[in-house]
Amino acid sequence: MAVIEVKKLHKIYKTGEVEVHAVRGIDLQIEQGEFTAIVGPSGSGKTTLLNLIGGLDEPTEGRVIIDGTDITQLKDNQLIDFRLWNIGFVFQAYNLIPVLTAKENIEFIMHLQGKNKEERERRALELLQEVGLADRANSRPSQLSGGQQQRIAVARALASKPKFVLADEPTANLDSVATTNLLELMEQLNREENMTFVFATHDSRVIEKAHRIIRIEDGQVVNDEKVK
Amino acid sequence: MKELIKIAWRNLWRNKRRTIITASSVFFATLIALIMRSFQLGFYNYTINSVIEHFVGHIQIQQTDYHNNPSIDNVLEFSPHIQQTLSNDPEIKFFIPRLESGALASHAVHSKVCIIVGIDPIKENEFSGVSRHLAHYRIDPQAIEKMSFLPPDLRVLIKKAQGYYAHKQKLQDILTSMDKDFGKYIDQIAWISRFRGQYLRPGDNQVLVAGGLADFLNVSVGDSIVLLGQGYHGSTAIGKYRIAGILALPSPMMNRTFIYMPLRLAEDLFSTYEIKPDGDTARYVSYIAVNTRYQASIRPRDYVPIEHVKQRLEKKLDGDQLKVLGWKQINKTLYQQIQSDNISGQIILMVIYIIIAFGVFGTVLMMMAERRKEFGIMLAIGMSRRRLKQVVTLEILILTLMGIIAAIIVAYPIATYFHYHPIYLGNEAAKAYEQFNFEAYMPTQLPDIYFIIQPFIILVMMMLTSIYPILYLSKLKVSRALRA
Numbered sequence: 211m212a213v214i215e216v217k218k219l220h221k222i223y224k225t226g227e228v229e230v231h232a233v234r235g236i237d238l239q240i241e242q243g244e245f246t247a248i249v250g251p252s253g254s255g256k257t258t259l260l261n262l263i264g265g266l267d268e269p270t271e272g273r274v275i276i277d278g279t280d281i282t283q284l285k286d287n288q289l290i291d292f293r294l295w296n297i298g299f300v301f302q303a304y305n306l307i308p309v310l311t312a313k314e315n316i317e318f319i320m321h322l323q324g325k326n327k328e329e330r331e332r333r334a335l336e337l338l339q340e341v342g343l344a345d346r347a348n349s350r351p352s353q354l355s356g357g358q359q360q361r362i363a364v365a366r367a368l369a370s371k372p373k374f375v376l377a378d379e380p381t382a383n384l385d386s387v388a389t390t391n392l393l394e395l396m397e398q399l400n401r402e403e404n405m406t407f408v409f410a411t412h413d414s415r416v417i418e419k420a421h422r423i424i425r426i427e428d429g430q431v432v433n434d435e436k437v438k
Numbered sequence: 439m440k441e442l443i444k445i446a447w448r449n450l451w452r453n454k455r456r457t458i459i460t461a462s463s464v465f466f467a468t469l470i471a472l473i474m475r476s477f478q479l480g481f482y483n484y485t486i487n488s489v490i491e492h493f494v495g496h497i498q499i500q501q502t503d504y505h506n507n508p509s510i511d512n513v514l515e516f517s518p519h520i521q522q523t524l525s526n527d528p529e530i531k532f533f534i535p536r537l538e539s540g541a542l543a544s545h546a547v548h549s550k551v552c553i554i555v556g557i558d559p560i561k562e563n564e565f566s567g568v569s570r571h572l573a574h575y576r577i578d579p580q581a582i583e584k585m586s587f588l589p590p591d592l593r594v595l596i597k598k599a600q601g602y603y604a605h606k607q608k609l610q611d612i613l614t615s616m617d618k619d620f621g622k623y624i625d626q627i628a629w630i631s632r633f634r635g636q637y638l639r640p641g642d643n644q645v646l647v648a649g650g651l652a653d654f655l656n657v658s659v660g661d662s663i664v665l666l667g668q669g670y671h672g673s674t675a676i677g678k679y680r681i682a683g684i685l686a687l688p689s690p691m692m693n694r695t696f697i698y699m700p701l702r703l704a705e706d707l708f709s710t711y712e713i714k715p716d717g718d719t720a721r722y723v724s725y726i727a728v729n730t731r732y733q734a735s736i737r738p739r740d741y742v743p744i745e746h747v748k749q750r751l752e753k754k755l756d757g758d759q760l761k762v763l764g765w766k767q768i769n770k771t772l773y774q775q776i777q778s779d780n781i782s783g784q785i786i787l788m789v790i791y792i793i794i795a796f797g798v799f800g801t802v803l804m805m806m807a808e809r810r811k812e813f814g815i816m817l818a819i820g821m822s823r824r825r826l827k828q829v830v831t832l833e834i835l836i837l838t839l840m841g842i843i844a845a846i847i848v849a850y851p852i853a854t855y856f857h858y859h860p861i862y863l864g865n866e867a868a869k870a871y872e873q874f875n876f877e878a879y880m881p882t883q884l885p886d887i888y889f890i891i892q893p894f895i896i897l898v899m900m901m902l903t904s905i906y907p908i909l910y911l912s913k914l915k916v917s918r919a920l921r922a
Contacts, residue, residue, distance in 0.1 A: 266818055267917035287822060294820025301920070305815040309448030321441050322820050370820070 212239035212275075213373050213406055214263055219272035221258050221429075232258040234429040235272070240374070240422075243404040245397065245438075247411055247420035255429040256410035257378055263408065264297050264376045265289045277373050294322055298367030300377035304359035306351040312362045313338060313347040319369045337365035341395055357388025364395060374406035381413045393419045442825060446832035457837060460801045464841025464900065465848075467794040471787050471892045472849035478783045479883035480857060482736040482776050488688050489772060490734045490765045492566045495534075495727030496744045497751065498763050504725060505763060510539040510670055510708055513722035514760050523754050524728060529747050531731040534561045535723035537704045541667030541675060543647075543697060545655040552651055553695045554665060556704025556723075559638040565729065568698060569637040573602035573649055573684040575609050576633040584630045588623060596620070602633070602649035602686040611862035635659045635683025642700050644682035650694035652684050659683060665697070669709040670722065677707045734765055736776055741766065787892070791899045799903040802834060806910050813911060814919025823911055830907040838900040842893045850889070856882040 221233040232255045240246055248256045261267040263274055265281045274281050276296060284292055293299075306315045316334040325333075338344045341361040343354075351359050360380060367375045377396075381389040397419060399405045409416055417423060425433035450457045490496065501514035514520075516535045524533045537556035542549055563569050577600045585593060595616050603609040606628045613620035613627070620627070636659075638646060647657065657663055661681050669675035679699065687693040701723070705711050710722040728751075732743045745764060752762045766773045806813075816826055860881035 261917045261920075264818070266920065267915075290817060290820055290822050293818065299818050301815065301818075305811070307445070307812070307816070309445060309452060318441075319819060322822075322825070366819070 213242045213277055214238075214240040214408070215273075215275040216259075216263065217273045217275070219259070219262060219274065220270045221255075221262060221267065222270045232429050233262065233269070236426075236429070236431055238424060238431060238434065240406065240408060242373075242406055243400065245400045245407050245419070245421040246424060247409045247417050247422070248424045248426060249410075249412055249417055250426035251412065254426045256412075256426055258429075259426065260376050260378050260408065260410040264299060265293055294319070294370060296373045298370060298372035298375035300360070300363050300367050300375060300380045302379040302382045304351065304356065304363045304383075306359055306362055306366070308351050311348045311350055312343060312354065312358075312365075315351070315362055316365050316369045319366055323370060333369060334365075337368055340368075340399070341365045342391075355388070356383050357385070357391060360384060360388070360392055361395060364392070364399075368399065368405065374408060377407060377409045377411075379411055379413070380409060381411065381416055386415070389413070389415050439828075442829050443832055443836075446829050446836055449829070449833055450836060456801060456804070460798055461837055461840040461844075463794050463797045464838050464896065465845045467790055468842045468845030468893055468896050469849050470790060471896065472845060472889060473852060473882075474783065474787060475888050475892050476849070476853040476882040476885070477856070477880055478780065479736070479888060480860075480881040482780065483883055484860070484879060484881050485772070485776065486734050486736065489769065491729065493689075493727075494765055494768055495565075496730045496732070496734050496765050497728040497748050498765075498768055499726040499728065499751065499755065500724070500761050500763060502759055502761050505761060505768070508538070508724065510668060510675075510710065510724075513537070513670065513710055513724055514726075515720050516723045516726065517720075520726065520755060520760075523751070524726070527747070527750070529730050529732075529743070531729050532561075532565050533726050533728040534558055534565045535701060535726050536562075537701060537708065537710060537722070538724040539667060539675075539708055541665045541697075543651065543655060544664045544666065545657045545661060548655045550651060550654050551695070552665075552697050554667070554697050554699060554704060554707070556701040556708075557638075557698055558701050559640050559642070562698075563637065565727065568646070568685065571604045571685045571687050572635055572637055572646070573604055573633050573686045574635075575603040575606065575628060575631045576684075577601060577603070577609075577627075577631050581631040585623075585627060587626055589619070592617060592619060592623070596627075601653065602684050603631075604686040608686075615862050633659075633684070638682060638698065638700055640700055640702075642682065643679065643703060644699075645679045645703075646683045646685050646698040647681050648693045648696040649684050649686045650690070651697065652681070654694075657681055663697075665707065667708070669707070671709075673709045675708045677703075679703075736780060791896055794896070795899045795903055798834070798837070798900050799906065801837075802830075802903050802907060805830075805833070806907050810914070810919050813914055814916050817914065817916045818920065823914075827908050827911050830911065831901070831904045834900060834904045834907075835897075838897055842896060846889060846893060850885050853882045853885050853889075856880075857884045 216236055216238045219233050219236045223230040223232055236259060248259060250256050258267065262269050269282055279292065281289060281292060307318060310318060313334045316337055317330040320330040320333060335344065338347050341364060343358055343361055346354060346358060354362065381392060384392060393416060396407055400407055409420065411417065421438040422436045424431055499520065501512045504512040524530055535558065539554055541552060541554050543552040577596060582593065582596055585596065588596065596613065598616065599612050609628060610621065610624045613624065638644065647663065652658065655663060659681055662678050663681060664678045665676065667675040685696070685698070687696060705721060712720045714720050730744050730747045733740055734744065748762050748764045755762065813826060817823065860879045863878040863880060
């Protein structure tokens with residue numbers, strides 16, 4: 211069974227009198243363990259599709275089924291809870307909680323899940339080891355480089371043991387070394403833990419690493435191919 | 439909750455300057471509120487204490503018509519039944535009879551209308567502490583003549599302070615309010631202006647005259663004054679009395695008009711007694727002032743037990759052609775003056791609270807606008823709206839509590855100090871206060887429940903500003919917030 215199933219998805223934004231059809235009837239399925247890139251030019255609808263898959267936005271029409279649950283039918287509170295337990299997010303601008311240290315940022319998700327202190331600390335340290343930043347556990351985001359922050363953001367996304375991770379332009383603010391390191395980390399997690407990653411990107415370095423590339427233009431899938 | 443408090447606390451210190459400025463505005467609002475309220479309540483209680491506790495009494499028992507027509511004919515018998523009823527009531531601390539009437543006081547070529555108060559010297563002193571007002575100092579031209587040690591400007595200035603003083607402290611307060619340099623000479627001034635007089639004894643044929651009246655009549659201790667007035671049932675009241683002492687009374691009105699004499703002497707003067715058919719003598723008084731064992735104050739709840747005692751007395755003394763009145767009925771004007779001042783003070787405080795609440799609201803608005811994306815992220819990663827609202831509310835709560843607690847810590851010693859060292863308002867302010875028959879002292883109220891109520895009101899006002907972030911976060915669209 212597909213971990214992500216999208217059926218006849220439409221999203222229309224209304225700005226005053228103007229209607230923008232950002233997503234036009236997309237159908238797709240993503241299986242567990244895929245390393246998928248959604249690519250396309252700016253304004254093609256990549257981020258909107260990612261937001262709809264992640265339950266951050268409501269579709270105008272269509273369904274998003276995550277591991278058998280139709281999230282378009284969930285109420286706001288149920289959706290927040292669903293995201294907490296099932297989806298990991300990595301954002302373009304890292305978006306760590308600035309007042310918490312690296313370790314606390316990772317623990318925070320688990321705290322929201324109600325996990326006990328010991329479990330939170332153990333998992334946070336594991337993840338810090340995995341992303342190679344155990345020595346920066348007590349640093350605040352402002353004390354970390356962009357690449358380090360994004361690695362912490364990946365660790366945070368994985369902390370809740372989600373079914374998949376959605377990453378919106380994760381490398382947009384990173385230099386080439388940081389990008390390479392981040393992609394290697396995500397590939398490793400995909401390979402070793404069978405973690406599903408879905409990226410929205412137009413960064414060629416990410417596209418090169420992707421196992422499946424879904425190309426979107428004007429809100430429609432124009433090409434969907436498995437490259438690895 | 440611990441985690442949320444940690445986040446809220448750290449969030450506050452992301453913008454230290456803003457947090458300090460906002461907390462300071464809460465601090466100053468609370469400090470002003472507490473100090474203002476402390477002086478307000480202190481002044482009311484000081485006034486009530488001097489007028490009600492020490493003169494009028496919590497309750498008065500009068501003849502039915504006396505309140506509307508306080509004439510010598512509307513007296514009531516100070517009967518054994520009344521005395522017994524009052525003595526047997528466990529909630530009554532004290533009661534005293536008084537016989538009051540107007541008369542003309544004369545000495546040599548000077549005459550003035552005065553109020554004669556017939557008192558039981560011992561009981562009255564316990565009740566109102568009249569002897570505390572016995573003048574021990576007098577600043578007059580003869581005394582000033584002897585103060586050659588004073589610099590010329592102070593010798594001119596001290597003429598404005600002529601009059602009687604019961605205590606050296608009051609003399610010092612008044613002189614130093616005119617010029618601080620008087621402080622250096624206060625011991626010498628007090629020594630030169632010392633004045634002798636004695637309090638009344640029960641069998642005395644002497645009187646005590648209030649300082650203002652004594653000045654007008656140009657009399658002093660040892661002189662005699664003639665009192666002329668109307669006695670009971672149309673009789674003529676006339677008598678000549680030696681002055682035992684001069685009183686420096688706190689109320690300027692009383693200080694201009696009052697003469698105290700022993701009750702028996704007043705009874706003789708006004709003929710307020712009758713031989714009954716059974717041979718007993720009925721003695722009449724204007725009223726009986728009663729103090730309960732409760733405290734009279736401006737607070738409505740403090741009047742409740744006094745009202746209960748009053749109602750009980752009304753029932754027990756029913757049928758005796760008398761009226762039992764509470765202090766709010768007797769001193770309606772005083773009560774209304776205090777009430778209106780109290781309300782206007784509270785309105786001023788309310789305005790301060792609202793201004794500060796808007797200041798805090800401005801901070802909240804900025805906080806919300808700056809952190810829109812962050813809120814979106816938190817909602818995206820799975821933080822519930824409820825928890826997010828809790829964090830923001832906690833931030834406002836902590837910010838407010840910082841200001842409030844600091845203000846309480848600072849205001850507490852100030853309120854305590856000025857309770858024991860009241861501010862004397864100085865000559866100009868004193869005149870304004872004297873128009874309302876108040877002494878120009880401003881003591882504070884010792885910190886009590888108002889130190890909780892005022893900060894609580896501020897806390898509630900500030901917490902009202904959290905309604906906006908709560909509504910904001912309820913409606914925040916995650917996808918839009920992420921694009922911010």
